[in-house]
Ligand SMILES: Nc1nc2c(ncn2[C@@H]2O[C@H](COP(=O)(O)OP(=O)(O)OP(=O)(O)O)[C@@H](O)[C@H]2O)c(=O)[nH]1
């Protein structure tokens with residue numbers, strides 16, 4: 054295919070011709086456009102010029118543009134790209150030079166449509182918007198259209214979440230946050246682009262998609278630097294919001310925080326996330342002043358940062374006082390020597406469902422990520438009369454923002470003070486193994502690796518081969534297979550918890566006088582009694598009891614020795 058002329062023209066009047074959006078899949082060729090000013094490009098093949106003198110939509114510097122007839126053009130000789138000319142009715146694919154194909158995404162009808170038709174379109178759009186209303190946390194909200202972007206870097210670990218799986222999870226997060234995911238894309242890079250994170254070809258491709266689908270938010274699966282966020286928003290255009298996984302998770306936490314402590318923690322995490330990203334908010338001051346007051350935006354940023362730092366300080370103080378309160382409550386609970394077992398695990402693994410099944414609690418359990426933010430503790434009464442306290446905690450996720458781990462560290466103190474950690478795994482999930490790894494990583498960040506652990510393979514009812522999975526669990530060490538939903542395996546689970554708790558207890562032999570009868574019943578409830586012998590001074594008990602309780606028994610242990 055030969056090229057006669059190539060032209061640019063001012064982005065004038067859309068014509069009455071139907072326009073087309075083009076998606077150019079091979080961005081390597083596409084890079085050539087980026088050096089041009091953001092004018093629309095028109096490509097014509099001389100041999101067909103007379104036959105097909107109509108408008109088509111082609112890719113411009115940062116997306117798509119409408120091409121009016123050639124009269125309206127300025128010549129640009131030797132421009133390297135070409136779109137093969139063809140009639141608009143038949144356009145399904147066009148060829149750029151070097152054989153790169155561009156595909157028609159959809160046909161767009163210009164404004165010159167009959168008024169009646171335009172009204173019908175408007176009504177259709179409104180009814181489309183009606184369909185986008187959804188109920189979130191008891192409120193009706195308009196679902197924003199979101200587009201997801203993932204990147205696989207050369208150095209990424211092979212056994213970690215793949216880009217596509219990570220994007221699926223990001224889609225779940227977006228859904229939880231109340232967004233409507235219209236599509237996703239990913240790219241392999243040796244190194245992220247310092248300006249835009251992804252390559253410029255990909256940026257242009259995404260811009261085309263934004264226009265084609267009316268995308269309102271673009272979400273990146275990895276944390277973006279403040280500069281990258283700024284540059285991407287600039288390229289995508291005014292109304293498109295760009296955010297990253299961290300901001301999305303913070304948003305979900307913000308929506309879900311039900312207690313004062315959770316709300317404070319999330320606000321703190323959000324402010325700490327915002328602090329380095331403030332720059333963008335004030336650049337408009339300089340623009341508005343036509344550059345006359347250069348530095349004005351800069352000063353404002355400083356003022357703003359100072360305000361934010363002060364607010365962070367206030368929040369920290371407030372959090373401290375809320376925490377003191379909870380600590381007092383926990384100390385009171387500690388004085389009752391019932392062992393504490395904490396449920397930890399990946400978000401959506403079934404922790405709250407398990408707590409509800411075992412204790413009759415009514416903690417929110419649903420097929421959404423981060424249903425639980427605040428710890429809930431309930432007493433589990435076993436069939437043999439024994440009991441322990443079970444605490445449900447916030448779920449973990451891969452690429453958990455460090456600001457959030459830090460903000461929730463105090464809530465997660467519950468974990469570090471428990472006698473046993475029950476790691477709940479959704480064994481029916483295709484990435485169960487990777488999720489286990491991600492949880493262990495966070496646990497090590499929380500210095501909780503020294504606490505005894507029991508692994509629970511949950512949702513065995515949903516596993517592809519339940520019997521095989523159960524057999525495998527039997528072979529494993531410290532693994533129990535359950536279904537928190539159907540109740541399968543829960544008796545076995547309680548027995549193993551009991552057994553594990555015994556290992557965390559200390560051996561005591563004590564003489565309990567008859568007038569301290571309540572101590573004897575507590576030993577039976579929270580400890581493991583091996584033998585009780587009644588003598589004239591009281592009952593001699595040989596048992597495993599929690600360490601804290603053993604301390605309470607010290608005088609009676611001495612009596613036993615003497
Ligand atoms: N089929 C099946 N579904 C389960 C089981 N356990 C939990 N689920 C479902 O999994 C979803 C998540 O359960 P939750 O108990 O909310 O999970 P979670 O670990 O508390 O999640 P977060 O609070 O988000 O960390 C819900 O829809 C539950 O009904 C199970 O054993 N089998």
Ligand SMILES: [Mg+2]
Nearest residue numbers: 404405424425
């Ligand atoms: Mg939960």
